[in-house]
Amino acid sequence: MTTSTSPVAATSASDPAPPLVEIRHLVKEFPVTAGAVLQRKIGSIKAVTDVSFSIGKGETFGLVGESGCGKTTVGRLLVGLEKPTSGEILFEGRDIAKLSGSDRRHQRRDLQLVFQDPYASLDPRMRVGSIVREPLNVQKIGTREERTARVRQLLSEVGLSPKSVDLYPHEFSGGQRQRIGLARALSLNPKLIVADEPVSALDVSIRSQILNLMNSLQKVHGLTYLVISHDLSVVKYLSDRIGVMYLGKLVEIGPSQAIYTKPAHPYTLGLINAIPEPDPRRERAKDVSPIRGELPSALNPPVGCRFNTRCPRVQDVCREVEPPLRPFGPQHLAACHFPLQEPTASGSAVSAVA
Amino acid sequence: MPRDSWTRPVYSGHFGRAQPRVLVRLPEQMASLLEITDLKTFIRLRKGEVRAVDGVSLSIEAGETLGLVGESGCGKTMTGMSIVQLLPPGGYIASGSIRLGGKELVGLPDRELRRVRGNDVAVIFQDPMTSLNPTMQVGVQIAESVRIHRGASKVEAMKRAEEVLGLVGMPRPKERVKDYPHQLSGGLRQRVMIAMALSCEPKLLIADEPTTALDVTIQLQILELLYELKQRLQMAVLLITHDMGVIAGRADRVLVMYAGKIVESAQTVDLFEGTRHPYTEALLSSIPRMDQDEAAPLYSIPGIPPDLSHPPDWCRFQPRCRYATTVCHESEPLLRADTPGHEFACFNPVSTHQRLDRGAA
Numbered sequence: 001m002t003t004s005t006s007p008v009a010a011t012s013a014s015d016p017a018p019p020l021v022e023i024r025h026l027v028k029e030f031p032v033t034a035g036a037v038l039q040r041k042i043g044s045i046k047a048v049t050d051v052s053f054s055i056g057k058g059e060t061f062g063l064v065g066e067s068g069c070g071k072t073t074v075g076r077l078l079v080g081l082e083k084p085t086s087g088e089i090l091f092e093g094r095d096i097a098k099l100s101g102s103d104r105r106h107q108r109r110d111l112q113l114v115f116q117d118p119y120a121s122l123d124p125r126m127r128v129g130s131i132v133r134e135p136l137n138v139q140k141i142g143t144r145e146e147r148t149a150r151v152r153q154l155l156s157e158v159g160l161s162p163k164s165v166d167l168y169p170h171e172f173s174g175g176q177r178q179r180i181g182l183a184r185a186l187s188l189n190p191k192l193i194v195a196d197e198p199v200s201a202l203d204v205s206i207r208s209q210i211l212n213l214m215n216s217l218q219k220v221h222g223l224t225y226l227v228i229s230h231d232l233s234v235v236k237y238l239s240d241r242i243g244v245m246y247l248g249k250l251v252e253i254g255p256s257q258a259i260y261t262k263p264a265h266p267y268t269l270g271l272i273n274a275i276p277e278p279d280p281r282r283e284r285a286k287d288v289s290p291i292r293g294e295l296p297s298a299l300n301p302p303v304g305c306r307f308n309t310r311c312p313r314v315q316d317v318c319r320e321v322e323p324p325l326r327p328f329g330p331q332h333l334a335a336c337h338f339p340l341q342e343p344t345a346s347g348s349a350v351s352a353v354a
Numbered sequence: 355m356p357r358d359s360w361t362r363p364v365y366s367g368h369f370g371r372a373q374p375r376v377l378v379r380l381p382e383q384m385a386s387l388l389e390i391t392d393l394k395t396f397i398r399l400r401k402g403e404v405r406a407v408d409g410v411s412l413s414i415e416a417g418e419t420l421g422l423v424g425e426s427g428c429g430k431t432m433t434g435m436s437i438v439q440l441l442p443p444g445g446y447i448a449s450g451s452i453r454l455g456g457k458e459l460v461g462l463p464d465r466e467l468r469r470v471r472g473n474d475v476a477v478i479f480q481d482p483m484t485s486l487n488p489t490m491q492v493g494v495q496i497a498e499s500v501r502i503h504r505g506a507s508k509v510e511a512m513k514r515a516e517e518v519l520g521l522v523g524m525p526r527p528k529e530r531v532k533d534y535p536h537q538l539s540g541g542l543r544q545r546v547m548i549a550m551a552l553s554c555e556p557k558l559l560i561a562d563e564p565t566t567a568l569d570v571t572i573q574l575q576i577l578e579l580l581y582e583l584k585q586r587l588q589m590a591v592l593l594i595t596h597d598m599g600v601i602a603g604r605a606d607r608v609l610v611m612y613a614g615k616i617v618e619s620a621q622t623v624d625l626f627e628g629t630r631h632p633y634t635e636a637l638l639s640s641i642p643r644m645d646q647d648e649a650a651p652l653y654s655i656p657g658i659p660p661d662l663s664h665p666p667d668w669c670r671f672q673p674r675c676r677y678a679t680t681v682c683h684e685s686e687p688l689l690r691a692d693t694p695g696h697e698f699a700c701f702n703p704v705s706t707h708q709r710l711d712r713g714a715a
Contacts, residue, residue: 066569067540173658203425204596208640208652215651230569237642237652260644274574276599278641280622283603290574294525294539 062239129165254332421605482543493531
């Protein structure tokens with residue numbers, strides 16, 4: 001267990017290897033314009049605000065939160081589908097957000113994304129073989145024959161028959177399509193895969209197949225995962241560490257077990273309590289009131305702590321001052337003025353960057 | 355439009371019971387509110403006829419919450435939609451009986467069905483964005499239901515809409531009645547849909563995946579709201595969902611459906627703690643639970659459900675079942691019970707000794 005309390009340091013203090021990914025003060029704002037002829041900016045959606053965390057090699061980091069929290073945007077920023085408004089994304093020590101052109105293209109091999117919707121993320125007019133092959137073509141890897149062999153191998157690795165190459169996506173079920181997405185993501189031998197809602201669109205009994213597959217692929221290939229989901233049970237199952245996001249901010253981060261057994265942030269607790277467990281006695285014994293209210297607008301997030309409009313523990317200071325991230329245990333941080341447990345350090349703000 | 359005996363306004367802020375319905379009465383004390391007998395609902399498609407609901411029987415008592423659980427394609431939604439006969443193109447009730455308060459709904463002419471829908475039985479759907487009219491203010495949509503079923507005037511109906519919106523926890527209902535659906539978040543839209551459904555105080559609410567599209571914290575709000583309203587209105591609820599957690603917390607009894615049939619039926623606690631059908635057991639074992647050991651792999655059900663345009667004459671779960679024996683491939687098991695109130699359709703039911711351990715391959 002590391003003694004460092006920074007959310008950035010994922011590896012132990014004595015381990016010389018730096019984390020695979022370091023996200024520092026990441027900000028992403030989407031401008032909102034109005035006007036039919038002359039588009040003028042009337043505001044911006046603060047999708048991601050000052051988010052910092054790191055992911056160690058071989059680790060699975062889970063990002064959880066509800067709609068509008070910014071977790072999908074973080075995933076897209078990491079793989080380069082969006083450019084940050086500010087902040088750094090360090091991959092193996094290099095800021096990849098600043099890359100462009102052929103450097104960028106080359107770097108894309110290491111970071112791949114499995115998309116949310118297995119029904120929308122595969123081109124319905126391409127055969128599965130071409131879909132899985134496409135990254136190899138774009139990156140010009142291998143000869144034609146080598147690519148064909150690689151596609152066959154990838155498909156069998158994800159549990160699909162080699163005959164799948166000639167079929168179209170619509171001939172497959174949701175679970176199978178997700179496997180195709182995984183095969184495509186693996187084709188470039190990436191170091192890290194961002195899995196955005198990997199099982200949400202799938203039937204309950206199919207989810208376990210994909211979750212088991214993701215775990216075994218990780219062991220075989222030494223993959224690092226960033227798993228993004230609103231479903232805390234899925235995230236907890238897959239992840240070593242979890243980051244909880246709310247309205248663009250990281251409110252709590254820590255090892256999965258700690259987050260579940262000793263959450264420090266009231267929102268995290270609210271999230272955990274809201275998850276219906278398949279256990280009637282426990283469910284009926286739950287004496288928790290739901291988190292009231294609705295998500296505020298990301299155009300004008302609340303001043304101070306963004307959770308103050310819905311927090312059962314809110315006080316005046318929460319509406320004025322934004323709480324800093326403070327340590328609550330090894331690698332466990334939360335940003336709250338009135339957390340559910342005592343912080344371990346003297347309570348002073350911890351710099352998010354080591 | 356026949357006017358109901360609804361002269362006394364019920365808008366006083368509490369949901370008193372309205373006057374008795376013209377249409378539906380409960381004659382004897384012993385009759386269930388809803389009684390479905392051997393329902394078969396098929397869908398005519400080009401490739402053949404899909405036997406989406408293939409012999410389903412169930413009953414719901416007044417004030418009870420019955421959970422109907424299963425995965426996509428099992429027939430749970432079609433069962434619910436058959437009650438109000440909101441079937442997709444090609445869908446039809448091939449045989450069977452659906453009695454609401456003793457009155458047979460199958461074969462009822464459209465005009466009479468329309469009186470039942472919204473009035474005696476209301477439905478809320480999964481995705482409020484596609485179920486609400488995007489071009490109408492939400493207040494008008496709720497009022498529309500009240501005007502059609504109760505013959506209220508525009509003004510009365512709008513007042514009612516405001517009142518009902520307040521009842522479902524909509525903040526600032528007087529202003530919100532003028533909103534359009536796209537101006538509201540998912541949770542608020544669902545509240546509008548619930549308001550619409552409850553505006554005529556139905557005896558039975560069919561909730562088809564009511565919270566699946568919502569954030570989990572909003573889901574809890576909505577489920578709590580439905581529970582409160584159900585208690586207050588003494589309404590029965592048919593809760594259709596794939597989420598075993600929601601069922602565990604909210605249903606009094608549960609029916610598990612697979613491939614168009616009911617495979618297990620029990621009180622909720624009995625279903626989870628004394629599971630008899632292998633499919634139910636497999637389903638429960640495949641769900642990641644917050645308190646479980648993450649290193650253990652989840653159970654995966656091999657194979658896929660059968661093609662319901664050509665269902666087999668033997669157990670439909672057989673090809674995927676851990677416990678299948680020869681008899682399972684020869685004939686179809688019928689629902690039976692070892693203990694009262696707990697039925698299952700299986701030749702080799704799970705006994706307490708055979709419980710699948712977490713982590714078993």
